[in-house]
Structures are given as structure tokens and as C-alpha cells.
Amino acid sequence: MRIAVFRRAHFNAAHRLYNPAWSDEKNQEVFGLCNNPNYHGHNYELEVKVAGEVDPVTGYLIDLKDLKDLIKKEVELRFDHKNLNLDTEEFRNLNPTAENICFVIWNILRSHLDERYDLSVRLYETPRNYVEYPA
DSSP: OEEEEEEEEEEEEEEOOOOTTSOHHHHHHHHGGGGOTTOEEEEEEEEEEEEEEOOTTTOOSSOHHHHHHHHIIIIIHHHTTEEHHHHOSTTSSSOOOHHHHHHHHHHHHHTTSOTTSEEEEEEESSSSOEEEEOO
16 A cells, blocks of 8 residues: 655744845845845744555554654754854755755755665745755
8 A cells, every 4th residue: 555644843043035146236136135134033844745555564654653753853953043154064055945945855865875765855944934855
């Protein structure tokens, strides 16, 4: 039987959208308030979906405690209450847009999950704005 399980998590982080190759004026034009030189924060909501075949012995697709612990260790502890631009290696040279954050999280989690699982990540930057990978 093929099924999907979901785990929700959250983290709070600050960031600034900025392209160092552009002038301050161009950055302001493109990124607006998100280009604040003093940064700004979001309460990110994360939804992780793992899909695949249920193990006939355990009845689990994946142990949700293991998934919870993975998300806590690899995402929440890494990004929660951090300035993404300044405090994380992942965004030192990558603009921390919601799209890029989502993709980075997907890559981190993918590297720790067995290939038999399909993985998708949905990241809410605000209650009305979210991104998902893969699309």
C-alpha cells in the first residue's frame, strides 16, 4: 500500500533579501521591504511529506518519531532564532528567499532519508504565502 505521512514544524528566523551584484537602489526596487539592511523576521511553518510503501511488518511508512527527530536536528536547531544571512553556512552566499530556504531544507532532509521515500517540503513564510518543492 502506498501512502503519505506528514510532519509539521516551525522555526523563527531573520533574513534580508539582497543581491550584492546590484546597487542599493536596484535591491530596494526588486526586494522592497524585504531588503531592510537591519533584516526582518518570519515565523516559518514547515510541512514535510514523506510518501512510499508501508512496511508490512511494522505497518509504518516511516517512524514519525524518527522523522520528528530528523526535522528537529537538521532544520529547527540549524535555523531557529538565527539570522539566515549571517548565522548559517547555507545562506552565506545564497539569497534566503522562501524558495531557496525550501529547496535547502529539502536537500538537507533528502540526504538523511532512504531513497525508497518520496519527499516534498512546503514552507509557509506567512499564513498566506508558501512555497513547495518539488512543485
